[in-house]
Amino acid sequence: MKKVKLTLKDVAAKLDVSTATISNAFNRPDQLSAAKREEILSACKKIGYHGPNKAAQILRKGQSNIVALVLADSIEYVVSDPVASKFIQGVSSVLQKQNKHLLLYAGDSKSILDVVDFVDGFICYGAPRNAGLTQEIIQQNKPAVAVDFNIEGCPAINIDNEEASYQVAKLALKEGDRVAILGLRLIDAPTTCRIYDSPLVETARSISHRRLDGYMRAISETGNSVGGDWIWHIPESDSNYARQAAKEVLSSSPRPDTILCMSDIIALELLQCAMSMGIRVPDELKITGFDGIDEALRTRPYLTTVCQSSLEKGALAATTLLSGNADSSELSFELKTGETT
């Protein structure tokens, strides 16, 4: 028995009806009698025709049910990050319910042109490493939503990063503190380093700069100050990169009393380093994190941090994209006072 790929035409010929009728049987039940429809559908099942070819449908209908999730970095990195993983979960749960499919797209890709023709839309999670992508996405006029950053003309999903950072910093800061900041992606460097006077990249767009603004507001309100030599740039929210910064900051003198970290991963690594150096937290050193990942709430001492639900963020991003809603949303966050402040 030779297996040949059946087409709509084959089926139409075999059943002696027009191709339009077969197509309608699958797509527009109101266009033919219920009896004929049943007849056709059961005949198809019998001869092994599983329905219209999807590739042809994509071309003809201009719709593929595929949504591209454009990640900030390489896929490799993102999948291992707990915050991003939760986000992906949120996205996928919504997509699955609506029979949509998820294409993972790396943010360090050259171009989106090789998928733009067939995907239905884009969810951009954080500013892509390759800034050109953002440009391209604006130009192509496909539906898109931006998460944790902004794309001109696209709905954005965000929390108020400035306010959240301000509030968490306020929990830790006291007058007279020596303050340091372990920042995430503040400048355009591939390695961990102090920023000194480096120009901050794309200030308007990045959540990191919003967070920095919040920290600064809290710092100045408590009568402190912090210069670029006490602000670290960490290229990825990754333990290894964070460790370098942690070691540097803890061994500089005078050692800070309060360190504000732009992610929990960074904060946990700092905490680990501090403990292994015998520094007592929070007596000698206060630490704040950001994100509220499970691990941060489980491990002892647990972090003072900003909790935001990445799951919810992902779900909302997907819902927004699929509904065609053009409004941006601001999600709520929650402060968690832990044992590190």
Added chain:
Amino acid sequence: MKKVKLTLKDVAAKLDVSTATISNAFNRPDQLSAAKREEILSACKKIGYHGPNKAAQILRKGQSNIVALVLADSIEYVVSDPVASKFIQGVSSVLQKQNKHLLLYAGDSKSILDVVDFVDGFICYGAPRNAGLTQEIIQQNKPAVAVDFNIEGCPAINIDNEEASYQVAKLALKEGDRVAILGLRLIDAPTTCRIYDSPLVETARSISHRRLDGYMRAISETGNSVGGDWIWHIPESDSNYARQAAKEVLSSSPRPDTILCMSDIIALELLQCAMSMGIRVPDELKITGFDGIDEALRTRPYLTTVCQSSLEKGALAATTLLSGNADSSELSFELKTGETT
């Protein structure tokens, strides 16, 4: 300036050549003179034609450069599992290098029919929760590779699970030990439970049963034995499910001296429970894991386990699929003797 989607035909008309020539300029440089090609390409750039429409290419060429990664469970679950995450990393790193795209497909989906027409192939990571999918994948004759289980007629990527389990069990077992096993997906139940005399599901296919075989061989060689009432079924490699089993096994009497766990996640949870109950490891209780996740090698006491590189596995799976190589591969594993035995 109104933006209209340009087609090959538009471009051909504008440049007064045939559509074939334009197409050839993009796809088959040897079919036209270098001069004309340059002329066409630069003209396209000028008028904003970014190349042939991908949706149309998919239909016409029967190739999309999209590879579906069929996960064992829902996407939600898999993304949060460190072993699976590493695997995805491995897959994606290879795909990206070859300009292929990654479609994440849930293993609890009803059918693959809605993507089979346009994806180039399937990577199946573990037996999908919906067993019907495996059937469908065999029927459609698309390239596919199976990882951590077997699909008839498809190359398989695996380690020797029987031998690995045997060896790790041998590290822990002593004559006279009371043994228990915390197994993963042994039977077809959605909750954690002892298996007693439940029939094991799909024995031939699942790696879990291979592992069980290995354990059993080691157990009988050391003169011990273990019945179904000392073997637990855990439906997912997840801390919460594992915790139930851990509590049950540690509070049953007589309490086992050695517990073999089919994943590190399970073993770590067991370790945690044991420590919180004041049970001394390994003096009073020996534990082995499986997988070699980073966390298992970092935390104290660190696990005795089987290390396999999920990253490598993912990369090999992708390479095998893309090369069309029909040979199965057996990857090597490494035993890590930790502080828990």
Added chain:
DNA sequence: TACGTTGTATTAATCGATTAAGTCTCGTTT
């Protein structure tokens, strides 16, 4: 009876490309 409606099914154009086969022009070879 004639006319408008409603319900079914068909015809044929279209989505945006790829590619085998064919045509035409030159330059070589004998």
Added chain:
DNA sequence: AAACGAGACTTAATCGATTAATACAACGTA
């Protein structure tokens, strides 16, 4: 000078569907 082959480009069929426009029959209504 005739025949041949190579190179450059075009023609037209094809991939597998969707859908607006159309045709036709049966029915209700005035």
